[in-house]
Amino acid sequence: MSAVWLQVGQCGNQIGQEWWQILTNNAPKTDVDRYPYFSRDGRINAICVDSEPKVIRKLQKQVKNGFFRDSNLIMGRKGRGNNWACGYSLVCSDTEKSLLHMTMESFRKEVERRDCYSGTVLLHSLCGGTGSGLGARLCEEIRDTYPAGHILSVAVAPHGTGETPLQHYNSLLCLAWLQRYTDGVLLFQNDEVMRRVAAEKKALTMSGAQPAVSMTAMNTHIASCLAGLFYPINMLKTESGVSIGIEPWEIIRSVCPMSTMKFLHTSQICRRGTAFWDSVASSVAQTVPRVSSDGRLHHSMSVLAVSRSSQDSSFLLSQDSVLMKLKQSYRCVPWNPFPIHCWTDSQNILDPSFHSHSLTVCANHSSAADLLRTVTQRARAMYESRAYLHWYQRYGCEDEDFQMAFDTLSSVVEDYSTLGE
Structure with a gap:
């Protein structure tokens, strides 16, 4: 039941590089846990796509090392101009009309190499033309071609301001497509990721100055969260101890019980030394958004906590108090009789060479509505003034596409706003 990993655009491929580096460097070479993510010949189950060659060329070095298939590195010659419609329609250049065809081929x-294809994990951004536009188109194509497989999106939202004037349109349209075609969306926001990485660096340096945060550090943090959630768990393995790679799909079943609400918030704390799990849980709780911009208390429909430590028995001793603290901090809805799921593992893949422990928490949390509401409001203000619309219309994006996107996200925001009622 292995997955196909699909990295789209600059952001998706950079996060993918960090994710595969964790697996190839930290996991033992003979570890059977690697093989839900590797084919029988040792090649990674990943397809890397970008409309520009810059990032993909860096991955070509990994082909020589035996990790990636050369045929799975797909690149164009010209970018998508930070335009969702350009990435979606794929008509920017006559020489690149086959980009979608090559990816799907x-x-x-890659699906045929699997013993049992279970789904796709898509890594991409909401901002760039390739990540948002081509990413949305691939979700649609994969859903139509392989309707029985899951699709889990790992989507990165841009900074609130300053990346591109089209970022609100791109995010609006991409989020609407994800809501329609995926089973779950692990949503990371650049502003929030930057704050977390800065806080971690500040704690390590014990300095009062605000540390600088690089894009690589942010990508590494996101990849670390993915490893905390996706790396095989003892309790989900077969009796023979072999992992069949069901972690991404069990996440969907655990925290996405309703198809109308599928946007997930992820937090992670990793510590070295003696495991004080109550303290770790408190640190995770501090990262949880409490109140929306309009003063509503946030709530969670469901929560998954994943603990990893060589002292796995220490977590079991503290499990009840930790889960109660998380239930209160995430304000789990009272109508869900089993709002918290817990996985434990005796190996911390995030820091295997030291005596360490980590807690990764994934929640279907109403704070997603804050981002969706902001994107909708800013995109609507631009839309009503007809700003930049001709850039989208030239690639076949009509007013109906925008109206559908506005209606879709408004409905999701309304559902999340009433989550705690």
Whole structure:
């Protein structure tokens, strides 16, 4: 039941590089846990796509090391101009009309290499033309071609201001497509990720100055969260101890019980030394958004906590108090009789060479509505003034597409706003 990993655009491929580096460097070479993510020949189950060659060329070095298939590195010659419609329609250049076709052909071959195809994990951004536009188109194509497989999106939202004037349109349209075609969305916001990384660096340096945060550090943090959630768990393995890679799909079943609400918030704390799990849980709780911009208390429909430590028995001793603290901090809805799920593992893949422990928490949390509401409001203000619309219309994006996107996200925001009632 292995997955196909699909990295789209600059952001998706950079996060993918960090994710695969964790697996290839930290996991033992003979560890059977690697093989839900690797084919029988040792190649990674990943397809890397970008409309520009810059990032993909860096990955070509990994082909020589035996990790990636050369045929799974797909690149164009010209970017998508930070334009969702350009990335979605794929008509920017006559020489690049086959970008979607090449990706789906490589995807078909990768699916056929699986003993049992279970789904796709898509890494991409909401901002760039390739990540948002081509990413949305691939979700649609994969859903139509392989309707029985899951689709889990790992989507990165841009900074609130300053990345591109089209970022609100791109985010609006991409989020609407994700709501329609995916089963779950692990949503990371650049502003929040930057604050977390800065706080971690500040705690390590014990300095009062605000540390600088690089894009690489932010990508590493996101990849670390993915490893905390996706790396095989003892309790989900077969009796023979072999992992069949069901972690991404069990996440969907655990925290996405309702198809109308599928946007997930992820937090993680990793510590070295003696495991004080109550303290770790308190640190995770501090990262949880409490109140929306309009003063509503945030709530969670469901929560998954994943603990990893060589002292796995220490977590079991503290499990009840930790889960109660998380239930209160995430304000789990009272109508869900089993709002918290817990996975434990005796290996911390995030820091295997030291005596360490980590807690990764994934929640279907109403704070997603804050981002969706902001994107909708800013995109609508631009839309009503007809700003930049001709850039989208030239690639076939009509007013109906925008109206559908506005209606879709408004409905999701309304559902999350009434989550605690």
